[in-house]
Amino acid sequence: MNAATQFAALPKVELHCHIEGTMRADTVADLARQHSIDLPTSDVRSLYGYENLTGFLEVFWLVQSMLVTPDDWERLAYESVIDGAEHGLVYREAFCTPSRHLLDGQRLDEIVAALDRGCARAESETGTRCRLIFDIDREFGPEVALAHVTELAALRRSGASGADRVIGLGMDSTEIGIDPTTFAESYALAADVGLRRTAHQGENSPATTIAAAIDVLGCTRIDHGISVFEDSELVARLVDEQLPFTVCPNANVLINPDVCPQLDAHVFPRMRDAGLLATLNTDDPALVGLDLTQEYELCAAAFGYSVDDMVDIALDGVSGSWLDASDAASVSASIMAVAASIPSAT
Numbered sequence: 001m002n003a004a005t006q007f008a009a010l011p012k013v014e015l016h017c018h019i020e021g022t023m024r025a026d027t028v029a030d031l032a033r034q035h036s037i038d039l040p041t042s043d044v045r046s047l048y049g050y051e052n053l054t055g056f057l058e059v060f061w062l063v064q065s066m067l068v069t070p071d072d073w074e075r076l077a078y079e080s081v082i083d084g085a086e087h088g089l090v091y092r093e094a095f096c097t098p099s100r101h102l103l104d105g106q107r108l109d110e111i112v113a114a115l116d117r118g119c120a121r122a123e124s125e126t127g128t129r130c131r132l133i134f135d136i137d138r139e140f141g142p143e144v145a146l147a148h149v150t151e152l153a154a155l156r157r158s159g160a161s162g163a164d165r166v167i168g169l170g171m172d173s174t175e176i177g178i179d180p181t182t183f184a185e186s187y188a189l190a191a192d193v194g195l196r197r198t199a200h201q202g203e204n205s206p207a208t209t210i211a212a213a214i215d216v217l218g219c220t221r222i223d224h225g226i227s228v229f230e231d232s233e234l235v236a237r238l239v240d241e242q243l244p245f246t247v248c249p250n251a252n253v254l255i256n257p258d259v260c261p262q263l264d265a266h267v268f269p270r271m272r273d274a275g276l277l278a279t280l281n282t283d284d285p286a287l288v289g290l291d292l293t294q295e296y297e298l299c300a301a302a303f304g305y306s307v308d309d310m311v312d313i314a315l316d317g318v319s320g321s322w323l324d325a326s327d328a329a330s331v332s333a334s335i336m337a338v339a340a341s342i343p344s345a346t
């Protein structure tokens with residue numbers, strides 16, 4: 001068995017994946033046609049080259065704007081899970097960031113119910129599970145965020161259709177110059193309704209923002225977090241606490257080449273060597289042209305990881321997840337069972 005088939009067969013979880021960033025290029029083109037939206041080119045994939053996070057976000061927002069009706073959200077979720085399952089994904093905690101859509105008049109209850117239907121249909125076909133993290137789009141500021149999180153809290157409190165699939169609050173989009181603590185009210189409300197908390201920090205922002213997200217917003221996980229080495233005391237503390245980082249090495253290189261020019265210089269192995277709980281994820285697989293198996297293959301090759309190392313990484317994905325103990329144990333067991341059948345993973 002070569003490395004490619006080993007990592008394809010290995011059951012994998014993913015904790016940092018934007019559902020909109022999984023939209024198939026053909027679906028982007030199809031929805032653009034259905035909704036008479038002009039695309040800058042008929043070759044959607046030709047848009048997927050980036051100089052920095054700002055340029056990437058423009059493409060991400062264009063892709064997001066294809067989601068006009070509940071059926072579009074349902075299709076996105078369904079195809080997302082089907083495509084993940086093809087590459088060994090068994091469990092995902094996926095972000096959705098509907099701020100723009102809500103500001104445009106779409107309804108959160110309809111979006112959540114539609115995502116739930118799409119996930120449920122794909123789950124019953126594949127066995128791959130997907131739960132959702134509602135992400136604030138920082139671009140629109142704390143007041144808009146609070147209005148949207150208030151709506152989400154009401155859906156949870158009323159037991160609205162699909163609301164229990166949303167298990168966490170996060171925030172993404174622009175990091176530069178934004179103080180995460182200005183979103184404290186949204187995070188406090190999320191805690192009140194039992195949502196777990198995470199935030200994209202340290203992709204384009206200093207280690208101080210990672211500490212603020214943890215200490216002020218109550219985040220129990222950090223998305224990216226690659227600037228953490230600016231603060232050695234913070235590193236020591238987060239090693240001690242085993243706070244999970246959801247790291248996306250290939251996406252960092254493809255989206256953010258000014259910060260991460262090449263994969264073999266990425267801080268992911270340094271994070272793991274330091275003892276941080278750094279997990280491996282794709283971020284926006286369709287928009288960077290990579291699936292989770294390729295993420296594993298490329299990182300194994302670039303960082304000199306053995307199959308055993310990659311199995312450890314897969315298991316750390318489970319440790320960093322928000323699965324309850326019995327579900328986590330069964331996903332870990334499925335990883336170990338396949339690992340045991342891979343000759344070099346002893």
Ligand code: HPA
Pocket residue numbers: 018021060172173174200203283284
């Ligand atoms: N960072 C910020 N916003 C995003 C990202 C990311 O990596 N992916 C999709 N939206």
Ligand code: ZN
Pocket residue numbers: 016017018172200223283
């Ligand atoms: Zn991300």
